[in-house]
Amino acid sequence: MGINRxxxxxxxxxxxxxxxxxxxxxxxxxxxxxPAEALxxxxxxxxxxxxxxxxxxxxxxGGASNERALAHNMAVFxxxxxxxxxxxxxxxxxxxxxxxxxxxxxxxxxxxxxxxxILWPEGDIALxxxxxxxxxxxxxxxxxxxxxxEVAQASTGDHWFQLYVSDRALSxxxxxxxxxxxxxxxxxxxxxxxxxxxxxxxxNGFSLPVKYSASTIWDGMTHPRWSMDLLTxxxxxxxxxxxxxxTDTNKQATMMSRSMDATFDxxxxxxxxxxxxxxxxxxxxxxxxDAVRCVAEGADGVILSNHGGRxxxxxxxxxxxxxxxxxxxxxxxxxxxxxxxxxxxxKALALGANSVLLGRATLYGLAAKGxxxxxxxxxxxxxxxxxxxAQIECPDVRDLTPDYLTDDSASMLxx
Numbered sequence: 539m540g541i542n543r544x545x546x547x548x549x550x551x552x553x554x555x556x557x558x559x560x561x562x563x564x565x566x567x568x569x570x571x572x573p574a575e576a577l578x579x580x581x582x583x584x585x586x587x588x589x590x591x592x593x594x595x596x597x598x599x600g601g602a603s604n605e606r607a608l609a610h611n612m613a614v615f616x617x618x619x620x621x622x623x624x625x626x627x628x629x630x631x632x633x634x635x636x637x638x639x640x641x642x643x644x645x646x647x648x649x650x651x652x653x654x655x656i657l658w659p660e661g662d663i664a665l666x667x668x669x670x671x672x673x674x675x676x677x678x679x680x681x682x683x684x685x686x687x688e689v690a691q692a693s694t695g696d697h698w699f700q701l702y703v704s705d706r707a708l709s710x711x712x713x714x715x716x717x718x719x720x721x722x723x724x725x726x727x728x729x730x731x732x733x734x735x736x737x738x739x740x741x742n743g744f745s746l747p748v749k750y751s752a753s754t755i756w757d758g759m760t761h762p763r764w765s766m767d768l769l770t771x772x773x774x775x776x777x778x779x780x781x782x783x784x785t786d787t788n789k790q791a792t793m794m795s796r797s798m799d800a801t802f803d804x805x806x807x808x809x810x811x812x813x814x815x816x817x818x819x820x821x822x823x824x825x826x827x828d829a830v831r832c833v834a835e836g837a838d839g840v841i842l843s844n845h846g847g848r849x850x851x852x853x854x855x856x857x858x859x860x861x862x863x864x865x866x867x868x869x870x871x872x873x874x875x876x877x878x879x880x881x882x883x884x885k886a887l888a889l890g891a892n893s894v895l896l897g898r899a900t901l902y903g904l905a906a907k908g909x910x911x912x913x914x915x916x917x918x919x920x921x922x923x924x925x926x927x928a929q930i931e932c933p934d935v936r937d938l939t940p941d942y943l944t945d946d947s948a949s950m951l952x953x
Contacts, residue, residue, distance in 0.1 A: 576906070578922075579878045579899045582915055586657075586905035589764055591757040593742040594656055598901055602734035603851030611847050611876025614855040618885045618947040622930040631927045632934045633920065634673075637870060637893055638723065638817045638838065640696055643673030644920050645935050646883055648912075649874050649895035650700030650725060655683025655774025657905040659767050662777075663692050664904055668912035670695030672920075677725055677895070680712060685777035690719035698723040700821070702730060703799045703806075712778060713813055724814045725841065726807070729822030731800040734849035804835055811836035819872065824854060826863040829871070839870035839892075846875050846897050857886060858951050861940070864890030880922025884930075888938040889951070 572588045573581045587595050601608030635645045648669045654661030662684040669676040670693040677698035678689050690697055699716035701724060703709045713724065738744075743751055758765050799806075811818055820832040821841035829840045842856035842863060856873050863871055873886050874895035883894045899919070903911030927933065930942055 576911075576914065576918075578918060579902060579915060582902035582906050582911060583898075585907070585911075586902045588906075589761065590657065590905055591754075591761045591764060593744050593754055593757055594764070595905075596738040596742055597653075597744050598657060598898065598905065600736050600738035601847035601851065602736055602849055605847060606851050607844055607853040607855075608847030608851075610853075611844065611855050612878060614857050614951075615876065615879070615882045615885060618857075618951070619944045620881070620885070620888075620926070620930050621942055621944050623942070624931060626931040626933065628928050628931050628933050630933060631924055632936075633923050633927065635893060635935060637675075640675075640722070641673075642675060642696070642893070644916075644923065645887055645892070646877075646894040646896055646919065647675040647698075648677065648900050649897040650677040650679035650682075650698070650727075651897050651901060652679040652681030653683060653774070653776075654679075654901070654904065657901060658908045659771035659774075660684060661774075661904055661908075662689055664909035665900060665912055666693050666695075666697075668900075668903075668909050668916060671913065672916045674916065675723070677723075678721075680778060682777050683774040685780065686712070686715045686719050686721070688777060690721070696723075697721040698725055700725040700727055701810075702727055703802050706799065706806075706809075709799075709810075710813060713810070715778075717815060721816065723817040723819060724810075725819045725821050726810060727821045727845075728802075729843070729845050729849050730798050731802070732798065734845070735851065736848065804831065807832070807835050807837070822849075823863075824856060824859055826859055826866050829863045830866050833867050833869050837869075839872065840867070841872040841874065841895065842891075843874045843895075857889065860886065860889045860891055861951060880919045880924075881926045883919065883923055884926045884935070884938065885943065887935055888940055888942045890940075 572584050576582045576585060633644050635642055648665050654665060658664055660683070662678060662682045666676045666689055675696040675698055677700050678686065679700050680702040682689070686699060697719070699721045701709060701712060716724065743754060807820070817838045818836065819839050819841055820837045822843050822845065823829050823832065823840045824842065824844060832840050842860060844850065844853040844856055847853065856875050860871065860873060870892040871890060872893050872895055873891045874897060877883060877894055877896055878899055886894055900912050900915050903915035907914070923935070927935065932938055932942060
């Protein structure tokens with residue numbers, strides 16, 4: 539968000555006064571709908587919604603156009619039923635996996651998401667530290683608030699970098715920086731040739747730079763905790779674009795908002811494969827034949843994704859092409875979009891996924907309580923996975939197969 543220091547001071551100064559007024563009026567305080575204790579991911583969603591201004595929450599939560607894909611991503615899990623086995627020894631259970639030669643403590647990781655500094659001060663660092671403390675990989679977005687180098691120095695765990703290609707020369711520079719900082723994995727996001735139609739952001743006036751109105755000012759005033767964090771830590775920047783030529787958020791936003799490279803094709807993937815020496819994944823795949831082609835062109839695996847419903851409002855769920863994709867490639871398949879329960883992760887593994895990437899689920903924790911909230915969301919999901927394994931009597935996530943799903947569940951997922 540492109541706001542100068544004067545705007546921040548004036549806005550947050552108003553927030554302090556506005557917070558007192560709001561409390562008198564019963565506006566913006568913790569409501570009865572906010573849980574006293576977060577027991578699951580959706581509880582953290584309620585806490586995040588309570589702390590964030592509506593404009594910021596909608597940026598995190600919103601989907602494209604009619605948001606049908608956003609709703610479908612979660613609804614599809616209701617169509618899958620688990621079929622337990624019985625009389626197995628489940629006294630010891632394991633959910634750790636090995637992926638690309640590295641062990642991780644659970645079959646999920648934190649997905650790349652942009653502008654996390656607007657949710658919590660140094661949001662990318664908070665996500666990173668929570669992930670690495672739990673023994674999980676963390677993927678940094680091109681549009682991160684902290685730079686490639688800052689994140690690399692913050693923790694010694696497994697670092698991944700996600701690439702948006704807006705300009706080939708700039709992309710090459712970013713890739714070389716990630717390689718120099720010893721990131722293990724490069725994630726090419728392939729589904730952003732143009733931006734999705736995110737109507738919530740348009741209605742709220744969420745843009746770079748931000749457009750002020752009476753409603754957005756009141757929105758900040760009635761969320762003083764968020765406003766105070768902004769005043770204390772300053773307006774987040776796009777860390778990977780801070781340079782002598784772009785030292786303020788307006789210029790950085792101009793640099794970042796350039797149109798994505800709509801010419802990026804299979805030949806360009808070959809170019810990127812030659813450039814990047816580590817593990818290469820292609821994210822945004824929703825067609826099994828495209829996954830086959832990605833592997834043929836040198837990708838080490840794919841990430842099935844509809845961008846969390848933020849690009850195409852009527853997209854299918856990645857879960858619907860998972861089984862077919864697994865039948866066509868042996869390389870690792872990762873998946874995201876819509877995961878809110880540990881049982882959701884178990885279902886994806888049973889259908890053939892190697893691991894799940896979490897976007898909004900961990901962002902809810904970040905927006906509510908920072909690193910502490912992210913760590914708690916990770917713990918909640920690990921506990922839910924463990925409980926689900928015990929209930930279906932599968933002692934190891936590596937033993938999950940479609941046999942743990944009902945036949946009608948598998949058939950309903952065919953596109």
